[in-house]
Amino acid sequence: xxxxxxxxxxxxxxxxxxxxxxxxxxxxxxxxxxxxxxxxxxxxxxxxxxxxxxxxxxxxxxxxxxxxxxxxxxxxxxxxxxxxxxxxxxxxxxxxxxxxxxxxxxxxxxxxxxxxxxxxxxxxxxxxxxxxxxxxxxxxxxxxxxxxxxxxxxxxxxxxxxxxxxxxxxxxxxxxxxxxxxxxxxxxxxxxxxxxxxxxxxxxxxxxxxxxxxxxxxxxxxxxxxxxxxxxxxxxxxxxxxxxxxxxxxxxxxxxxxxxxxxxxxxxxxxxxxxxxxxxxxxxxxxxxxxxxxxxxxxxxxxxxxxxxxxxxxxxxxxxxxxxxxxxxxxxxxxxxxxxxxxxxxxxxxxxxxxxxxxxxxxxxxxxxxxxx
Numbered sequence: 387x388x389x390x391x392x393x394x395x396x397x398x399x400x401x402x403x404x405x406x407x408x409x410x411x412x413x414x415x416x417x418x419x420x421x422x423x424x425x426x427x428x429x430x431x432x433x434x435x436x437x438x439x440x441x442x443x444x445x446x447x448x449x450x451x452x453x454x455x456x457x458x459x460x461x462x463x464x465x466x467x468x469x470x471x472x473x474x475x476x477x478x479x480x481x482x483x484x485x486x487x488x489x490x491x492x493x494x495x496x497x498x499x500x501x502x503x504x505x506x507x508x509x510x511x512x513x514x515x516x517x518x519x520x521x522x523x524x525x526x527x528x529x530x531x532x533x534x535x536x537x538x539x540x541x542x543x544x545x546x547x548x549x550x551x552x553x554x555x556x557x558x559x560x561x562x563x564x565x566x567x568x569x570x571x572x573x574x575x576x577x578x579x580x581x582x583x584x585x586x587x588x589x590x591x592x593x594x595x596x597x598x599x600x601x602x603x604x605x606x607x608x609x610x611x612x613x614x615x616x617x618x619x620x621x622x623x624x625x626x627x628x629x630x631x632x633x634x635x636x637x638x639x640x641x642x643x644x645x646x647x648x649x650x651x652x653x654x655x656x657x658x659x660x661x662x663x664x665x666x667x668x669x670x671x672x673x674x675x676x677x678x679x680x681x682x683x684x685x686x687x688x689x690x691x692x693x694x695x696x697x698x699x700x701x702x703x704x705x706x707x708x709x710x711x712x713x714x715x716x717x718x719x720x721x722x723x724x725x726x727x728x729x730x731x732x733x734x735x736x737x738x739x740x741x742x743x744x745x746x747x748x749x750x751x752x753x754x755x756x757x758x759x
Contacts, residue, residue: 405437408444413462424492431469438467443517468513470618491539493564517610522554
């Protein structure tokens, strides 16, 4: 029997590291794990405020930090590896003209629909390859910065002292500012901001990075290891990742036979009241079933779609979890003491769709479970 890994809270793919494990002195302010970003809420795929990079990029960044520390300065990263599910979140946000929560701060002079054409948002991202990051420089010791209040927004292109009080050096604009002054060689910024941009550019280029000309904070490693690969694994806490097996690995060695569990035949006509089923654990799709729930739920097979609505959500914990959705009136499905979750796993050259309960995956239409570690 083959064992395949669950995509939730999996170990980092080979070649990736947590920046904190390579150089803990680099300051991290992971904006997309917070609400202080142009979306105005935590972004899909960011389950922890951690910077993840390829080992090659992290080692290069450590060299930059060593140079800056000699000048009583430090790097501060805003974003590193970015899952493709986050890119899709950005696309949905950009295509929703009614969502203007953060306009005053992040794009006060632009029509949101022009962000694609102007190159600020793309359907693909270099960040998803794992060797691209957004960062700034902070003077040491790092000053405290005020608590962010979305109701007191100030345009990001205003001079330092008038815009949000980030504790970095003056670079002419705030981070993720959709404005011409964010262009690296813009001439409208102060002499001090220009000098700081040149310093960051010099240090990063010396370590093997190149800058994106429309964003002074954006740098890509020239000799990146995964130039043709867009990754989509979620950003999870370091401890959770350390205790899990590597994703997308197939083990050919036979494992112990699981208990003989037999999901009942699907009840295609059944409808249930506000049941939330998380899956796949990708940070995107959550299925909500409406109607009247049965008195007893024996297996997830009883919950096959009948009346489906899609909303945003994510899985949490070592196994697919329903805890996030209690506010929606979740009714838990239990068998062998574990919650059920519909999932999709790529293994052995094919995509398996089915239901997970604890460590067992029931392939759709197949009564025999697979071991899921």
